Amino acid sequence: MKKIFLVVLLSGAIQPALGDSNSASQVELESAWLAFANAKGEASLILGDVEHPSANDVFRIIPDVSADSLDEEKLQLGSALFRERRLSRDGSVACTSCHIDMMGGVDRRPVSFGIDGAQGTLNAPTVFNAALNFRQFWDGRALTLQEQALGPIENPAEFGHDLDSVVAVLKSIPDYVSAFDRLYPDGATTANLSDAIAYYETMTFTGLESAFLRQFQQQQEPLSRQALRGQQRFVEVGCASCHNGVNLGGNSYQQLGAAEPWYGIDRPASEADDGLFGRTGREQDQHMFKVPTLHNVALTGPWLHDGSITSLAQAVDQMARHQLGRYLENNDIDDIVAFLRALGDSLGMLGDCSASGSYTIAMDCSVNPRAKGAKQDAAARVALPDPAVLARRHQEEYSAALNRAAEAPTRIAEEMQRIRSGAVAHYDFLQYEHIEMLRHARALSFPPANLEPEQREAMLSQAAQWQQTAEQYELIIADFLRSQALASSAKANYQDLLRILSAAADEKTLSLLAQAEQSALAFYAQPRTDTQLEFESSTLALLGINLNPQRLEELQLQVRLLLENVAIPQV
Numbered sequence: 001m002k003k004i005f006l007v008v009l010l011s012g013a014i015q016p017a018l019g020d021s022n023s024a025s026q027v028e029l030e031s032a033w034l035a036f037a038n039a040k041g042e043a044s045l046i047l048g049d050v051e052h053p054s055a056n057d058v059f060r061i062i063p064d065v066s067a068d069s070l071d072e073e074k075l076q077l078g079s080a081l082f083r084e085r086r087l088s089r090d091g092s093v094a095c096t097s098c099h100i101d102m103m104g105g106v107d108r109r110p111v112s113f114g115i116d117g118a119q120g121t122l123n124a125p126t127v128f129n130a131a132l133n134f135r136q137f138w139d140g141r142a143l144t145l146q147e148q149a150l151g152p153i154e155n156p157a158e159f160g161h162d163l164d165s166v167v168a169v170l171k172s173i174p175d176y177v178s179a180f181d182r183l184y185p186d187g188a189t190t191a192n193l194s195d196a197i198a199y200y201e202t203m204t205f206t207g208l209e210s211a212f213l214r215q216f217q218q219q220q221e222p223l224s225r226q227a228l229r230g231q232q233r234f235v236e237v238g239c240a241s242c243h244n245g246v247n248l249g250g251n252s253y254q255q256l257g258a259a260e261p262w263y264g265i266d267r268p269a270s271e272a273d274d275g276l277f278g279r280t281g282r283e284q285d286q287h288m289f290k291v292p293t294l295h296n297v298a299l300t301g302p303w304l305h306d307g308s309i310t311s312l313a314q315a316v317d318q319m320a321r322h323q324l325g326r327y328l329e330n331n332d333i334d335d336i337v338a339f340l341r342a343l344g345d346s347l348g349m350l351g352d353c354s355a356s357g358s359y360t361i362a363m364d365c366s367v368n369p370r371a372k373g374a375k376q377d378a379a380a381r382v383a384l385p386d387p388a389v390l391a392r393r394h395q396e397e398y399s400a401a402l403n404r405a406a407e408a409p410t411r412i413a414e415e416m417q418r419i420r421s422g423a424v425a426h427y428d429f430l431q432y433e434h435i436e437m438l439r440h441a442r443a444l445s446f447p448p449a450n451l452e453p454e455q456r457e458a459m460l461s462q463a464a465q466w467q468q469t470a471e472q473y474e475l476i477i478a479d480f481l482r483s484q485a486l487a488s489s490a491k492a493n494y495q496d497l498l499r500i501l502s503a504a505a506d507e508k509t510l511s512l513l514a515q516a517e518q519s520a521l522a523f524y525a526q527p528r529t530d531t532q533l534e535f536e537s538s539t540l541a542l543l544g545i546n547l548n549p550q551r552l553e554e555l556q557l558q559v560r561l562l563l564e565n566v567a568i569p570q571v
Helices: 026-040 070-084 145-154 163-171 174-183 190-204 211-216 224-237 312-324 330-342 378-382 387-421 426-443 454-501 507-525 529-543 549-565
Strands: 252-255 288-290
Touching: 026 190, 026 387, 026 426, 070 211, 163 174, 163 190, 174 190, 174 378, 174 529, 174 549, 190 312, 211 224, 211 330, 224 330, 224 454, 224 507, 252 454, 312 330, 312 454, 387 426, 387 454, 426 529, 454 507, 454 549, 507 529
Parallel strands: none
Antiparallel strands: 252 288
């Protein structure tokens, strides 16, 4: 893996003095504050429960994502908007047209349809647990659920609307006007529309009560023997190198066809298959997609970004072959499928949350079972402090945001080292640090209103630099995690292949296998030139034995992946 330099691009990021002028009007102060708060958003949920014993394991418990108090009115509004067809230009589609509650948060089509019967180019991902993804959409172009909620509205093949017109529609419906006014200081706006939808998705589609999670939380008897074997094989063959953390995925980009090319003469690639490359134009990002969550995966087929895989068995077989360089036996495939079904094959929590033609919704719909609390007081919800207090609060939080952005590069570098050393077996914490960097950097573009013009200019210039730096880290981290996943899967696969070969080997072969395993462990622990040479030498000796051609090919592939992706310091 090529060396990664984590350098803050700013030279002397000096915080300018914040003004004490009270010349700004109350409207200006409130508008500036709301823009700042919307830009910063809420902390990502993927960090939750870091003190849990499993925090550094491959798998993590889904955190308690409930707010201190569940806002029932916001939940109702978000649910109604999620089902509101008037958000589309011709009134024919809503969010729920592609993300159907009782179908696992998908529409079970290879690709979805929008207004005028327009056919999309990508499979609709599930909204279940979407709040636990590090980014949204297959190419990660939206950082938050709030940003994601607006994407389909403006997409000409989905809702085909513009945001100003959508807000005008909402303001023409008295029930929506009243609901927004009760919930938000500035009423119906684009930001508040996306916030309400995101809140509904967060509170409604999280905390799946799967057999795996109940077992993981020690709330019931262990999984079936087959599912437990499948869980073990899931880790041994390298699946967990990409599907790890609280969402069993959703925390990195990985390349489709990392070990064996996915696209070829029989499967030509189209523009829809570009993935991250479509955003960056970098050749190494071709066919890089956000790794999907596996929670409730049995309900969300067909699978892959293009909906081209139609069964879980096919998914396991193809992903093992193309992502890991492994040709799995049928019994391994069956066991892993049993484990995947244990991740959720029934909804088990959603009731009828359907809305009528206007803003009206029954409150007997079930929500995240971990969500606790009661309805918030409407007056307290929308009240803002007096101008002097609000100005001071904006100044303090702006300074805090600047400090948080400034410390992020160090925190990111430290987390990378933990992953590289094997101390952390998932990517959640690293992505959390980057999300924190980016959301605070974005907030810096909205300084307090009570500033002198020259102060404001300096702060906006600094903010632009910080945002550029934060955005560049997305690609630094993407490159790092791609290499890390390849190395991790190669390590797992190499060890697993040695174990399989040792099952029916003579004494000489067993001796060579032991030497290969010992040299591999030394190479993982200390990837230097000398340990690399010993690793290669022992493996070559092993490959000189008359092995099964398929096993020989797999071994050669795993060695190549290891040598290419394990960082070797210069000595």
